[in-house]
Amino acid sequence: MSLVSSRLKSIRPSETKAMTARAAALRAQGHKVITLSQGEPDFDTPLNVADAGIQAIRDGRTRYTAVAGVVPLREAIRDKLGRENGLGYSIDQITVGCGAKQVVFNAFFASLEPGEEVIIPAPCWVSYPDMVRLAGGQPVIVDCLEADGFKLTPEKLESAITPRTKWLMLNSPSNPTGAVYSEAELVALADVLRRHPHVYILSDDIYEKLVYGVARFATMASAAPDLFDRTITVNGVSKTNAMTGWRVGYGAGPIELIKAINVIQGQTTSHTSSISQYAAIEAIAGDQSYVPVFRAEFEKRRNLVVARLNAAPGLSCTVPDGAFYLFANCTGVLGRVTAAGKVVETDTDFAMYLLEDAGVAVVPGSGFLASPYIRISYASSIEDLTTACDRIIAACSKLSQDEAA
Structure with a gap:
């Protein structure tokens, strides 16, 4: 008799959590990894909201x-x-x-x-x-x-x-x-x-x-x-x-x-x-005057990443109207070969290539039941996004057209 329920046999671990964990493991080994796999704003909780939580503690x-x-x-x-x-x-x-x-x-x-x-x-x-x-x-x-x-x-x-x-x-x-x-x-x-x-x-x-x-x-x-x-x-x-x-x-x-x-x-x-x-x-x-500020910053980041990634060889992406994700089509990199001689056959291969060779963590579209795409969260600083885009563009440029190239 198994200790673990059969219900779990068809359940997959979250791909977003898995990629974030892989990035953290590489970072712990001393690698400089930029994590764009997590759906989490990089802003601190607004002070009026945090203060309300603190006051609740003080009020018992x-x-x-x-x-x-x-x-x-x-x-x-x-x-x-x-x-x-x-x-x-x-x-x-x-x-x-x-x-x-x-x-x-x-x-x-x-x-x-x-x-x-x-x-x-x-x-x-x-x-x-x-x-x-x-x-x-x-x-x-x-x-x-x-x-x-x-x-x-x-x-x-x-x-x-x-x-x-x-x-x-x-x-x-x-x-x-x-x-x-x-x-x-x-x-x-x-x-x-x-x-x-x-x-x-x-x-x-x-x-x-x-x-x-x-x-x-x-x-x-x-x-x-x-x-x-x-x-x-x-x-x-x-x-x-x-x-x-x-x-x-x-x-x-x-x-x-x-x-x-x-x-x-x-x-x-x-x-x-x-x-x-x-x-x-x-x-x-309460006061939500910070919301338009957050939204304007996200829009600025979105515009930056869209423009940069559309310049990356083999990638294309439409402009998303909401949230803080970019779902980039990576059809153009499939079939290409890394410097180590590995063929990029799937979006998961490409995501792992970006993580291991470029130090950028993204999530393969297969985790969201759509291939071949990668999801990039732009809920990170302009500095990190700029560096990440530089690395992604360079990584795409280094891929060869075929094994003989």
Whole structure:
């Protein structure tokens, strides 16, 4: 009898965590590695938010809280969703988790029967398919082409829906591509969903405020109000508010589902850190004048990396509208040969070449179920990004066309 559950046989370790760990190991050996594999802002948590957490400690806010989160935080979330997204929820329709990731997992675990299907447009965040599998469901991966902006089309959605479909997973702005669905695009998807009332929508909006240029954020529950009762909207403070380590996310949706999520959370983590919850109140309801500053800096970094990598032999990338990732097409380097005589056959080969020969950690697109691409996080300093781009361009230039070259 095995000690480890058979459920884990189909679960892969996170490719983003794996590449970051490889980079850390090389750095520990004395190599100068720039890590562009982690989806984490390099900004410190804003002082007003950090101070709110410190004050919570001083005020003795260090005891157990309600599983769903403290009332003032759920009120702040309710008000935010009404004010910024036009969505009306009661606080009983809102739950707080240890990051948006836990809320997504709990939603799947609370709702999926064995074998029920979840449609996941790809490229997709590495954790979505494995969350579905752990919950007993079946991920249905729908390939979304670069020519379509890496976005799900109504035609592909229609073709993917079966009688066993339970959820459509949407993430906009997207990790890993930075794609942003317009309101019109969501309305077109909603037209399909209306014909299939058994399908629910999970909208992961964690990068909501990191949208650039003329693009505008939209979310399904407001773009299609008649689907409000079939949608759970997930968000959090990790990315926009530079609070990754505080672990606060939230979900708002049908009260039946929220209650079920709370049952699961009550038997796992109990609740999110009380200190983090009080800091999150300030992040959501307090001064957010730093957000436009963060966003402008991310946009500046995006423009730098796009311009530089489009000059790298064999690479090409479109301009992402949101988040802080670049999904670069590396078709042009496949088949080329390193100085050590190794043929670059896949995007994983190329990512390992950049790590080992150029000292730059990126994530292969295969980790996001899309090849041949690499994901580059531009949530790093201009100095690091400039150096990393120099190294990537040099590494691409050193690749030979064939073994005889």
